[in-house]
Structure formats: C-alpha cells, structure tokens
Amino acid sequence: MTQISGSxxxxxxxxxxxxxxxxxxxxxxxxxxxEVRAVDGxxxxxxxxxxxxxxxxxxxxxxxxxxxxxxxxxxxxxIVAGHVNYNFINNDLYALPSKERSAIRWRHLSxxxxxxxxxxxxxxxxxxxxEDFAFRHMHMGRSEFEQEVKRHLERLRLxxxxxxxxxxxxxxxxxxxxxxxxxxxxxxxxxIADEPTTALDVVVQKDVLAMIRETQSEFGSxxxxxxxxxxxxxxxxxxxxxxYAGRLVEEGRTADVFSNPMHPYTAHxxxxxxxxxxxxxxxxxxxxxPSLADPPKGCRFHPRCPLAMxxxxxxxxxxxxxxxxxxxxxxxxxxxxxPTSDEKPQHPEALETVR
Amino acid sequence: xxxxxxxxxxxxxxxxxxxxxxxxxLGVAATSFFSPYAPIDSYLxxxxxxxxxxxxxxxNSRGQDIFWQLTFALRNTLAFGFIVAxxxxxxxxxxxxxxxxAGGAVDRVLMSVxxxxxxxxxxxxxxxxxxxxxxDMTWFVLALVMAGLGWAYDARLIRSVMISLRTREFxxxxxxxxxxxxxxxxxxxxxxVLPIVFSTFMNNMNWSIGLEVTLAVLGFTDVDTxxxxxxxxxxxxxxxxxxxxxxxYFFPTLFVTLTFIGLFxxxxxxxxxxxxxxxxxxxxxx
Amino acid sequence: MRSYAxxxxxxxxxxxxxxxxxxxxxxxxxxxxxxxxxxHSVAQVSTFGFSSxxxxxxxxxxxxxxxxxxxxLWEEYLIFWQRLARLDFGPSLSAFPTPVSELIxxxxxxxxxxxxxxxxxxxxxxxxIGGLAGYYSRNRILRIIGMIMMGxxxxxxxxxxxxLLIVFTFLLxxxxxxxxxxxxxxxxxxxxxxxxxxxxxxxxxxxxxxxxVGSWFMxxxxxxxxxxxxxxxxxxxxxxxxxxxxxxxxxxRNAFLPQITGLAMSIGAIFNGAVITEQVFGYPGIGRLLxxxxxxxxxxxxxxxxxxxxIAVSAAVFIxxxxxxxxxxxxxxxx
Numbered sequence: 001m002t003q004i005s006g007s008x009x010x011x012x013x014x015x016x017x018x019x020x021x022x023x024x025x026x027x028x029x030x031x032x033x034x035e036v037r038a039v040d041g042x043x044x045x046x047x048x049x050x051x052x053x054x055x056x057x058x059x060x061x062x063x064x065x066x067x068x069x070x071x072x073x074x075x076x077x078x079i080v081a082g083h084v085n086y087n088f089i090n091n092d093l094y095a096l097p098s099k100e101r102s103a104i105r106w107r108h109l110s111x112x113x114x115x116x117x118x119x120x121x122x123x124x125x126x127x128x129x130x131e132d133f134a135f136r137h138m139h140m141g142r143s144e145f146e147q148e149v150k151r152h153l154e155r156l157r158l159x160x161x162x163x164x165x166x167x168x169x170x171x172x173x174x175x176x177x178x179x180x181x182x183x184x185x186x187x188x189x190x191x192i193a194d195e196p197t198t199a200l201d202v203v204v205q206k207d208v209l210a211m212i213r214e215t216q217s218e219f220g221s222x223x224x225x226x227x228x229x230x231x232x233x234x235x236x237x238x239x240x241x242x243x244y245a246g247r248l249v250e251e252g253r254t255a256d257v258f259s260n261p262m263h264p265y266t267a268h269x270x271x272x273x274x275x276x277x278x279x280x281x282x283x284x285x286x287x288x289x290p291s292l293a294d295p296p297k298g299c300r301f302h303p304r305c306p307l308a309m310x311x312x313x314x315x316x317x318x319x320x321x322x323x324x325x326x327x328x329x330x331x332x333x334x335x336x337x338x339p340t341s342d343e344k345p346q347h348p349e350a351l352e353t354v355r
Numbered sequence: 356x357x358x359x360x361x362x363x364x365x366x367x368x369x370x371x372x373x374x375x376x377x378x379x380x381l382g383v384a385a386t387s388f389f390s391p392y393a394p395i396d397s398y399l400x401x402x403x404x405x406x407x408x409x410x411x412x413x414x415n416s417r418g419q420d421i422f423w424q425l426t427f428a429l430r431n432t433l434a435f436g437f438i439v440a441x442x443x444x445x446x447x448x449x450x451x452x453x454x455x456x457a458g459g460a461v462d463r464v465l466m467s468v469x470x471x472x473x474x475x476x477x478x479x480x481x482x483x484x485x486x487x488x489x490x491d492m493t494w495f496v497l498a499l500v501m502a503g504l505g506w507a508y509d510a511r512l513i514r515s516v517m518i519s520l521r522t523r524e525f526x527x528x529x530x531x532x533x534x535x536x537x538x539x540x541x542x543x544x545x546x547x548v549l550p551i552v553f554s555t556f557m558n559n560m561n562w563s564i565g566l567e568v569t570l571a572v573l574g575f576t577d578v579d580t581x582x583x584x585x586x587x588x589x590x591x592x593x594x595x596x597x598x599x600x601x602x603x604y605f606f607p608t609l610f611v612t613l614t615f616i617g618l619f620x621x622x623x624x625x626x627x628x629x630x631x632x633x634x635x636x637x638x639x640x641x
Numbered sequence: 642m643r644s645y646a647x648x649x650x651x652x653x654x655x656x657x658x659x660x661x662x663x664x665x666x667x668x669x670x671x672x673x674x675x676x677x678x679x680x681h682s683v684a685q686v687s688t689f690g691f692s693s694x695x696x697x698x699x700x701x702x703x704x705x706x707x708x709x710x711x712x713x714l715w716e717e718y719l720i721f722w723q724r725l726a727r728l729d730f731g732p733s734l735s736a737f738p739t740p741v742s743e744l745i746x747x748x749x750x751x752x753x754x755x756x757x758x759x760x761x762x763x764x765x766x767x768x769x770i771g772g773l774a775g776y777y778s779r780n781r782i783l784r785i786i787g788m789i790m791m792g793x794x795x796x797x798x799x800x801x802x803x804x805l806l807i808v809f810t811f812l813l814x815x816x817x818x819x820x821x822x823x824x825x826x827x828x829x830x831x832x833x834x835x836x837x838x839x840x841x842x843x844x845x846x847x848x849x850x851x852x853x854v855g856s857w858f859m860x861x862x863x864x865x866x867x868x869x870x871x872x873x874x875x876x877x878x879x880x881x882x883x884x885x886x887x888x889x890x891x892x893x894r895n896a897f898l899p900q901i902t903g904l905a906m907s908i909g910a911i912f913n914g915a916v917i918t919e920q921v922f923g924y925p926g927i928g929r930l931l932x933x934x935x936x937x938x939x940x941x942x943x944x945x946x947x948x949x950x951x952i953a954v955s956a957a958v959f960i961x962x963x964x965x966x967x968x969x970x971x972x973x974x975x976x
Binding site: 136 | 871873878881895898971
Binding site for chain 2: 659662666791794795796797798799800803807811905906908909912913916920931932935940946947951
C-alpha cells in the first residue's frame with residue numbers, strides 16, 4: 001500500500017490531491033512505438049466546498065487529466081507515475097482494489113459529462129438509469145428510492161414526468177439537467193464536470209451553470225470543472241488552473257488569475273477575450289501547440305513565448321507560489337522560479353514539485 | 356502496395372494463413388494444365404483404388420484419378436466464383452455509387468429494388484431455372500444469373516460508405532475548388548471504396564461457390580463440367596459412402612472447405628485493414 | 642401511433658414489391674424453355690396409365706394456365722397471378738392427382754418449424770457469445786469459441802450437414818439419419834411422436850445452427866466493440882454500474898437492435914440453407930419436396946414451391962420489420 005507518510009494533506013480542507021501525476025498513451029502498432037505524454041507531472045489539490053476550474057486549449061491534456069483522477073484509465077492510456085488521493089478514501093485511488101474503487105463511484109465521486117445526445121443509454125427510460133447508477137448506494141427499498149428520486153428532482157425544479165421518458169424525447173438542456181440531478185442524487189463529496197455546458201446554447205448554458213452552482217453549494221460538494229471557455233470559468237469557478245501541453249502552468253483564485261495573470265500563456269488567453277468597446281485587433285500566438293508525442297525540451301511554451309529566455313530552452317520551470325494562493329511555472333515571472341526535472345522519475349515518491 | 360502487402364503478411368495472422376491457403380489452392384488448380392487426362396474422360400485408370408503412391412488421392416468408380424479430377428474441379432469452381440464476383444461487383448459498385456450520390460427519389464427507388472433482391476430467396480429460383488433450362492444451363496449461364504442476383508447486399512454497403520463520404524468535409528472542399536462530381540468520385544472517393552469492393556469480392560466468391568456446390572451436389576448444374584460439387588454428386592450417384600470409397604468425398608470436401616476458409620480469412624483481414632477501429636483494437640492488445 | 646401506421650404502410654408496400662418482383666422473375670424464368678412442358682408432362686402421366694381422362698384434362702388445363710401457353714404473354718401473366726391468388730397450382734405430376742397445394746401444405750410446417758427453431762437459436766447463441774467476445778475481447782475461451790464459429794461460417798451448409806451425418810449416424814450411430822419422425826409411429830400429439838420429431842430434428846437444426854452462428858457472432862462482436870466506446874457506456878462504467886447490468890442493459894441491448902434488422906436481411910439466405918439440409922437428412926420439408934419435384938420433372942410442384950417460398954420468406958421479413966419498432970424505442974420518431 002502506498003499510504004502517504006507525512007503528507008501535508010489536511011483531511012478537513014482538501015478533498016482531492018494529485019502529486020506529480022503522469023499519464024501517457026503508449027501505443028505499439030506495425031512495429032512502431034509511440035508515447036504521448038498527455039499529463040506530465042501535475043500536482044494540485046481541490047479544497048472542500050470549492051469549484052476548481054481547469055482551462056486550456058484542445059489537446060492540452062485536460063480530458064486525460066480528468067480520466068486519470070476519475071480512474072477511467074484503459075489502454076493505451078497508462079498512469080506512469082504520481083498519486084491521486086481523495087480524503088474520503090484516505091489513500092491513493094490507484095492503490096485501491098477495483099472492487100472498492102467501484103464502490104466509491106457515484107457514492108463519493110460522480111461525473112457530469114458533455115451534454116451531448118449520447119451520455120444516457122438511448123434504449124433505457126430515465127428512471128432506470130437513476131436506478132442503475134444510484135440504487136445500490138441508497139440502502140432503501142425500491143418505492144422509497146423512487147420517492148427519494150422524485151423529491152430530489154423537485155428540489156432541482158425538474159418535472160417528475162421526465163423519469164418515464166427516453167433520452168431522445170428530452171431536449172439537450174433537459175438531458176444535461178437530468179445528468180446533474182443524477183450526479184448529485186447521492187450527495188457525493190466530489191463531482192467531476194467535463195465540459196458540461198459546451199454543447200448547449202447560450203441561454204440554456206446560463207441556466208445549467210446556475211443549477212450547478214446552486215446544487216454544489218447546497219450539498220457542499222467539491223467540484224472540478226473543465227472547459228476551454230474562460231468566460232464560463234469567470235462565472236462559476238473559485239480557483240482556476242491553466243494547462244498547457246500536459247502541464248499546469250498557472251493556478252490561483254479565479255479573480256486573481258484574471259486580474260493578474262503571471263504566465264505569458266495565461267496573459268495571452270485573457271487578452272484574447274472579447275471586451276465591450278475594445279476595437280484593437282487581437283494578437284494571435286505564433287505557432288501551434290506542441291505535439292505531446294514529441295514535446296519541446298525545457299519549458300513547453302518557449303517556442304511560442306514572447307518572453308522566452310535562454311534557460312527556457314533547456315530547463316523546465318517548477319510551479320512556484322509567487323503570491324498568496326497563486327502558483328506560476330515561468331522563469332520570466334520571477335527569479336525565485338527554479339528548474340525541475342523534465343523526466344519521469346524512477347521512484348515517484350522521491351520527487352515532489354509541491355512546495 | 357507492396358509495403359501494404361508486406362505489413363499485412365507480417366502483422367496479420369489471418370492474412371498470412373489465408374494467403375498461404377489460397378496459394379496452395381491456386382497451385383493445385385494450376386496443375387490441371389499438365390493433366391495427363393482430359394477432364395471428362397472416364398474409365399482411364401483402375402476403379403476404386405484407395406490413395407497410394409500411384410494415385411495420391413485414389414481413383415473413383417468411374418475410373419478417374421481423383422487428384423487430376425480435383426485439379427480441374429478447383430480450377431472451374433474458382434473461375435466460376437471469380438466471374439460471379441467480378442460481374443456482381445461491377446453491378447453493386449455502380450448501383451451503390453449512383454444511389455449514394457444521387458440521393459432523394461433515385462436512392463429510394465434503387466434501394467427498394469435492392470432490398471427486394473436481398474429478400475428474395477435465390478435457391479428456389481435457381482432450381483426453377485435449372486428445371487426449365489436443363490441442358491442449356493451451362494456454368495456460364497449460371498454465373499451470369501447469379502451475378503445478376505447477387506449484387507444487392509454489397510450495393511447497400513457501398514451506398515452507405517458513399518453517403519458518409521459525401522458528407523465529409525473533403526468532398527465539400529473538392530466541390531468548392533471546382534472539381535466535377537465524376538472526378539471527385541473517381542479520384543477522391545474510389546480509393547476508400549475499392550478496399551471494400553475487394554473485401555466483398557472474397558465474400559461474394561464464397562457465396563457463389565457455396566451455392567454452386569450446393570446446386571451441383573443435387574445435380575442441378577451441368578454435371579459434365581468437373582466442379583467440386585459435381586465430384587460429390589457423382590460420388591453420391593455411385594453410393595460411394597455405402598461402398599466405403601471415402602476418398603471420393605474426402606478430398607473434394609477438404610479442398611473446397613480450405614478454399615472457403617482461405618477466402619474468408621483474406622476477406623476478414625482486409626476488413627480489419629480497412630476499419631480503423633479494429634486497428635485501434637489491435638494497438639490496445641499488443 | 643400514427644407514425645407507426647405510416648411505417649407499417651411503407652413495409653406493406655415493400656412486401657408487395659418483393660412478392661411482385663419475385664413472382665415476376667419466376668414467371669419470366671418459366672418462359673425461357675424451348676420445349677412444350679405441358680404435353681411433355683401430360684404424356685408422362687398418360688404412360689403410367691392409371692389416370693382418368695378428366696384428371697388428365699385438369700392437369701393439362703392447369704399446366705397450360707400456369708405455364709402460360711396462352712395467346713399472349715400479358716394475358717398469361719395475369720392468369721398466373723389469378724392462380725397464385727387462389728394458391729391453386731393444379732394437381733401434382735409426381736403424386737398425381739394430389740393437388741400441389743396439399744403437398745406444400747403438408748411439407749411447409751416441417752420447414753417452418755425447423756427454420757424458426759434453428760434461426761432463433763443461432764441468432765441468440767451467436768449474438769450472446771459475440772457480444773461477450775466483443776466486451777471481454779481478451780478472454781481466451783471466448784476467443785477460441787469465436788475462432789471455431791468463424792471457421793464454420795464460410796463452410797457451405799451441405800458440407801457441415803454431410804459431416805454431421807457421417808459422424809452421428811455412420812461412425813457413431815446415436816441419432817436417426819433421415820426423416821422427420823420414426824416410420825413406425827402415427828403422426829399425432831402423442832409423447833412418442835413428439836419425442837421422435839425432436840430426435841429427428843437434432844441433426845438438421847444443429848447443422849443449420851453451426852453454420853448460422855458465425856455471422857451473428859462476427860456482427861455482434863463488431864457492434865459491441867464500437868458500442869463500448871460510446872459515451873453512455875463510458876458514463877455508466879464511470880458511475881460504477883455493476884458489470885452484469887452494464888453488459889446486458891447498456892452494451893448488448895443496444896447492439897441487439899441492428900442485429901434484428903440483420904435477421905430480416907438474411908432470412909432468404911437461411912432458407913437456401915434449409916433446402917439443402919433437408920435434402921441431406923431426408924427431412925420432410927419443402928426443400929426436399931422441391932428437389933424431389935425436380936427429379937420427378939413435376940412442373941407444377943416446382944413452380945408452386947418456388948412461389949410459396951418467395952411469399953413465405955418475404956412474409957417472415959415483413960413480420961420482423963413491423964415488430965422492430967415495438968422493440969426499439971427510437972424508431973417511432975425517425976421512421
């Protein structure tokens with residue numbers, strides 16, 4: 001068992017903590033080996049009762065990170081190093097036997113996925129899905145369970161009739177609300193929301209966001225909220241982490257990150273948001289995100305960075321606390337930022353980037 | 356092309372086995388050109404001799420050497436399957452392409468006709484045809500009729516591929532860049548469709564050979580042209596099972612079964628090569 | 642309900658089209674012959690010398706109408722349809738003067754019984770094992786079963802039936818080699834008779850199943866390996882839905898649906914297999930009746946069986962088609 005000794009983890013305030021987490025896709029086909037380093041050394045934590053946002057452009061490793069903390073790993077994706085700890089299991093998620101791991105699912109850890117057509121089984125009525133997902137955790141009789149589901153829907157201001165419907169009979173927004181109801185029924189400690197509003201139109205998006213916020217604060221769950229849409233982050237998240245090429249480059253209170261971005265990549269993302277009355281053309285970054293199969297040496301952002309220095313080409317900047325609750329991985333941001341190893345450690349325990 | 360072949364042979368067990376089986380089958384069929392006997396001559400050698408050094412597969416009650424009979428039979432059976440598959444591929448490709456591209460009313464009409472041909476049971480029709488034509492039903496007539504009736508299933512497959520290709524982005528790009536539709540079809544889309552045609556070619560050969568063997572065993576074909584089914588028909592006629600001449604059944608059955616398995620393996624290995632998802636699956640398993 | 646009515650209406654039209662095309666092809670084929678089969682057949686019956694002049698005249702007339710030796714092709718075609726509508730193919734030549742429809746009526750239940758049982762069994766066996774093989778794609782036992790099923794799939798019905806016949810009635814004589822029931826039993830709802838029917842149906846149905854399972858297996862395995870990557874399966878797996886429930890209600894349930902359509906599309910091919918299997922095992926269905934009719938040059942019987950087979954197969958497809966929307970909740974809106 002890899003029980004963490006001397007962990008700074010405060011059981012009361014942190015719900016999730018990842019340490020130097022690395023998840024790679026490893027493929028072998030027609031004799032060619034490929035390694036895609038989608039999540040490459042992420043250390044972060046989510047506090048009790050907060051919404052932690054993760055932002056970054058597509059293929060920066062957001063979805064892989066989600067899979068890694070949700071233990072939704074299947075080949076060719078592998079966890080190559082690091083830890084995922086939850087306070088409700090008081091242990092590394094990957095050290096749990098698979099039986100215990102599935103026992104915490106939905107009871108303690110639930111998910112809201114992108115609200116497309118396909119998240120709910122197309123040939124199963126909604127109430128059956130509720131039963132499949134939650135019944136075994138509620139420890140009550142079937143009719144009692146049905147009453148509980150109805151009460152829960154009422155609390156979320158959803159009509160009880162939807163329980164008899166098939167997914168295709170509901171609108172996209174309604175399906176997403178059903179998913180939120182589904183994810184919060186067991187009042188889990190932790191909810192993972194992966195682009196939950198992306199496929200919805202703007203008006204519905206606003207309602208769904210309000211509903212997520214309300215239910216989260218009502219039940220006191222913690223949440224990780226992933227979307228590429230910074231405007232959504234500004235609306236809903238308490239803290240925000242910015243990912244670039246498989247790494248966390250900046251993290252802080254959402255308001256601080258927006259008002260005082262310290263990483264040039266974050267600064268660029270925020271500067272490119274539209275503002276009313278601003279007629280300046282937006283500057284685009286040169287180049288494109290690096291291939292995760294063959295990432296650049298040193299800081300992964302340096303080929304596109306306007307502030308790149310010599311050290312950035314060779315050394316990987318550590319994520320360093322530069323202001324209260326604000327961490328940045330950039331040599332240009334402060335001289336206190338130290339290099340850290342770029343390579344996968346032989347003994348994961350030996351290396352820690354959290355300071 | 357050679358690289359594809361080499362990769363398939365090296366990394367795809369089904370392809371390697373199927374290919375080797377088909378090489379053996381084709382080799383045996385090819386030796387028919389060196390046969391010392393004419394295919395339909397009978398009472399040339401000792402009757403009912405079991406397999407021996409002189410007659411590797413033995414001889415039958417009609418005084419024929421089973422090995423040399425088999426070489427002719429395999430050649431004819433393969434040629435039959437090849438012709439049916441070739442003609443019906445042309446039909447299904449044409450109908451699938453037209454239906455997939457034209458869409459609308461043309462598509463609905465063609466697919467109604469298509470589904471009709473999928474549903475109609477062919478076997479009674481072929482029996483009826485034999486019943487009416489009798490001696491005029493040569494193997495070539497049979498091949499033409501079967502090709503004319505055997506295109507429907509794959510036409511539907513090709514149509515669905517065409518519809519998905521038509522809605523892909525690169526088709527629109529080609530349209531906007533001013534390429535004419537026939538050019539888009541032949542240059543942009545055929546490369547996607549041809550592997551499917553190739554894979555269904557094998558399946559169709561299996562289907563037509565299977566039906567031909569069945570008809571021949573019942574004696575509902577031109578039994579004077581040696582085919583695998585015809586050999587079994589004559590064995591039945593001479594009650595070979597009762598008189599214990601098992602080799603008369605065994606060798607044709609063995610070789611036709613090998614042919615089916617060989618063609619089938621080639622077809623599924625092609626399918627796997629075409630389908631990116633099964634390729635991904637392979638990655639996961641290695 | 643209204644959309645279902647429209648759907649059924651469309652299927653009825655398709656059913657009518659299949660019957661129309663099939664019967665028209667049948668009619669056209671019968672007009673390809675260079676000889677006059679009517680006088681040929683009548684002459685054949687007369688040589689047996691046991692028939693009354695009236696019944697010979699009856700035979701001649703029905704053959705003339707069926708065979709269409711009338712004034713013009715169009716008129717013959719209409720008469721052919723009229724005969725078909727009354728299911729009246731005249732007297733059989735080989736079992737003269739028994740009407741063809743009676744012979745077919747006697748044989749049809751055997752074929753329908755054999756085909757229904759073996760088709761349903763092979764559909765379920767192939768789909769369940771194929772679905773499991775798609776889900777547990779690394780399970781060695783499922784892989785081996787799959788290889789056997791796929792290996793048998795391309796082998797023609799005749800050869801599988803023949804091998805079974807040799808093994809189980811010749812080398813290891815434990816099962817009856819031919820017929821639909823033991824000769825010494827009188828047909829009826831007695832336990833002995835039903836047991837005998839069951840015993841005699843084992844080899845034919847097993848050979849149909851052995852050849853049939855392979856394609857269901859392959860189709861289902863491919864469908865399942867696609868469905869397991871679908872969002873709703875991933876989501877349910879993340880939710881910790883118990884594996885048994887996940888495999889049955891999420892993966893298999895969704896993969897079964899296209900296989901029902903697949904069943905409709907392969908009924909014709911399955912029927913082809915039944916003809917030859919019946920012949921090998923001397924099973925008293927319409928397949929064997931057809932082969933015997935050809936050998937006996939019984940024109941009206943061959944024509945009758947071909948027509949009935951086309952109608953029966955299309956009807957089976959039609960029934961599957963109209964049941965499908967009742968099983969798949971999504972069809973109502975789209976079709």
